[in-house]
Amino acid sequence: xxxxxxxxxxxxxxxxxxxxxxxxxxxxxxxxxxxxxxxxxxxxxxxxxxxxxxxxxxxxxxxxxxxxxxxxxxxxxxxxxxxxxxxxxxxxxxxxxxxxxxxxxxxxxxxxxxxxxxxxxxxxxxxxxxxxxxxxxxxxxxxxxxxxxxxxxxxxxxxxxxxxxxxxxxxxxxxxxxxxxxxxxxxxxxxxxxxxxxxxxxxxxxxxxxxxxxxxxxxxxxxxxxxxxxxxxxxxxxxxxxxxxxxxxxxxxxxxxxxxxxxxxxxxxxxxxxxxxx
Amino acid sequence: xxxxxxxxxxxxxxxxxxxxxxxxxxxxxxxxxxxxxxxxxxxxxxxxxxxxxxxxxxxxxxxxxxxxxxxxxxxxxxxxxxxxxxxxxxxxxxxxxxxxxxxxxxxxxxxxxxxxxxxxxxxxxxxxxxxxxxxxxxxxxxxxxxxxxxxxxxxxxxxxxxxxxxxxxxxxxxxxxxxxxxxxxxxxxxxxxxxxxxxxxxxxxxxxxxxxxxxxxxxxxxxxxxxxxxxxxxxxxxxxxxxxxxxxxxx
Numbered sequence: 001x002x003x004x005x006x007x008x009x010x011x012x013x014x015x016x017x018x019x020x021x022x023x024x025x026x027x028x029x030x031x032x033x034x035x036x037x038x039x040x041x042x043x044x045x046x047x048x049x050x051x052x053x054x055x056x057x058x059x060x061x062x063x064x065x066x067x068x069x070x071x072x073x074x075x076x077x078x079x080x081x082x083x084x085x086x087x088x089x090x091x092x093x094x095x096x097x098x099x100x101x102x103x104x105x106x107x108x109x110x111x112x113x114x115x116x117x118x119x120x121x122x123x124x125x126x127x128x129x130x131x132x133x134x135x136x137x138x139x140x141x142x143x144x145x146x147x148x149x150x151x152x153x154x155x156x157x158x159x160x161x162x163x164x165x166x167x168x169x170x171x172x173x174x175x176x177x178x179x180x181x182x183x184x185x186x187x188x189x190x191x192x193x194x195x196x197x198x199x200x201x202x203x204x205x206x207x208x209x210x211x212x213x214x215x216x217x218x219x220x221x222x223x224x225x226x227x228x229x230x231x232x233x234x235x236x237x238x239x240x241x242x243x244x245x246x247x248x249x250x251x252x253x254x255x256x257x258x259x260x261x262x263x264x265x266x267x268x269x270x271x272x273x274x275x276x277x278x
Numbered sequence: 279x280x281x282x283x284x285x286x287x288x289x290x291x292x293x294x295x296x297x298x299x300x301x302x303x304x305x306x307x308x309x310x311x312x313x314x315x316x317x318x319x320x321x322x323x324x325x326x327x328x329x330x331x332x333x334x335x336x337x338x339x340x341x342x343x344x345x346x347x348x349x350x351x352x353x354x355x356x357x358x359x360x361x362x363x364x365x366x367x368x369x370x371x372x373x374x375x376x377x378x379x380x381x382x383x384x385x386x387x388x389x390x391x392x393x394x395x396x397x398x399x400x401x402x403x404x405x406x407x408x409x410x411x412x413x414x415x416x417x418x419x420x421x422x423x424x425x426x427x428x429x430x431x432x433x434x435x436x437x438x439x440x441x442x443x444x445x446x447x448x449x450x451x452x453x454x455x456x457x458x459x460x461x462x463x464x465x466x467x468x469x470x471x472x473x474x475x476x477x478x479x480x481x482x483x484x485x486x487x488x489x490x491x492x493x494x495x496x497x498x499x500x501x502x503x504x505x506x507x508x509x510x511x512x513x514x515x516x517x518x519x520x521x522x523x524x525x526x527x528x529x
Contacts, residue, residue, distance in 0.1 A: 094336050164373040165373065165375060167334065168375060169385075170331070170362065171329065171367040172362070172385055172386040172442060173360070173362040173363035173386055173389055173390070174385075175359055183375060186376075
């Protein structure tokens with residue numbers, strides 16, 4: 001029997017809309033659940049004082065420092081590497097077997113569980129290179145972890161720049177590098193920034209890769225070779241060891257707010273950039 | 279007569295398909311050469327061979343020689359960047375870069391390291407005037423080139439090429455999407471410009487070739503069927519195919 005298009009249309013709207021609403025509800029539920037339990041714990045003192053008694057009491061100040069330093073180091077290392085690689089792949093090589101293998105490889109890397117990166121970081125940076133459990137080891141490991149994402153999102157953004165812009169630039173006597181600098185990168189920037197922000201979010205929330213490489217020291221670090229603890233790791237330890245559910249939720253809520261703030265400021269920056277150019 | 283380009287036994291392949299077959303002719307300086315022929319006849323491929331824009335595509339191969347002022351531009355040590363500065367190009371679709379009108383015009387000069395403000399200002403006025411656009415945009419040089427109308431955009435593209443002070447200008451169906459008034463302005467500009475430049479105009483519009491070209495070449499299926507003065511091609515064509523095409527029997 002043929003169902004009238006009017007009914008299939010209604011059915012489609014119900015299914016598609018339902019999926020959207022469900023997704024939104026899950027998101028809202030998680031955020032509300034965490035914030036409800038965590039927000040009462042958060043105050044200025046919680047954010048600015050040192051933890052006491054393994055985190056049972058006191059604040060989370062050192063983990064704030066760790067959460068800022070590790071992703072920052074990772075981004076500083078991975079962003080130029082990632083952008084340079086994607087520019088090279090998309091502008092300086094012609095599509096062939098080698099570039100396809102590289103692309104396939106980066107896709108695979110992007111899908112590897114973070115704990116594998118943690119293990120790699122532990123063996124390579126912590127032991128082999130002798131950096132120990134440190135901000136340096138953790139930052140390098142996170143950089144390796146987010147590199148494929150930055151490469152692929154940058155490459156997509158670069159590919160989305162109209163081919164005609166390249167043609168015009170070359171026809172006016174530009175070299176590849178001048179074309180990249182003056183036409184490709186400015187136009188691909190919003191997409192590149194999106195990829196970087198996704199990576200920031202991912203590295204702020206990362207636990208497995210960090211706990212193996214940066215350790216979990218609660219002292220405030222004074223060099224790149226000191227161990228540190230991020231909020232995500234702090235939360236994991238507080239919850240896992242049953243130290244303090246209250247402070248665990250406080251940390252989780254701070255983490256969520258931090259990620260939210262990073263994303264919002266990224267959108268704001270990007271909109272400003274786009275409206276300035278057009 | 280001064281010869282700008284010598285084309286010698288030119289064959290061109292796209293993924294092993296021969297799209298230009300044994301082309302031989304000369305292009306004189308300070309004249310407008312019109313290239314006519316139906317779609318797929320190799321006009322655009324030929325044009326893009328003259329400034330090596332085909333190099334940007336994969337799977338292309340060339341045989342034979344193209345000499346610019348006696349030098350083979352496909353010689354392995356020929357500087358492609360310098361070639362493109364000497365041989366400018368206007369594309370079928372007007373593509374202003376996403377920057378101001380002013381920056382579009384000085385894009386080429388800036389690439390060569392020319393950043394002197396007074397010199398650039400002069401170039402902008404001179405080029406836009408020669409492209410018949412100056413009066414329309416002189417008060418809004420800082421606005422985006424993308425805000426101009428299609429006809430204005432194409433004249434901006436012409437001005438951008440002129441600002442490089444090239445020796446030859448290639449135009450690939452520059453008025454295919456334009457209204458008659460914009461087309462007339464571009465044609466007026468070309469007639470003026472041939473005093474200083476060698477101009478090669480590919481067009482799908484045979485009447486346009488008849489209006490502006492000094493010499494006309496007719497391409498069909500990758501071959502040069504006939505070349506001669508525009509008057510001769512349009513009044514007493516030597517080949518039956520040329521006659522059939524210009525009288526509108528096919529194409």
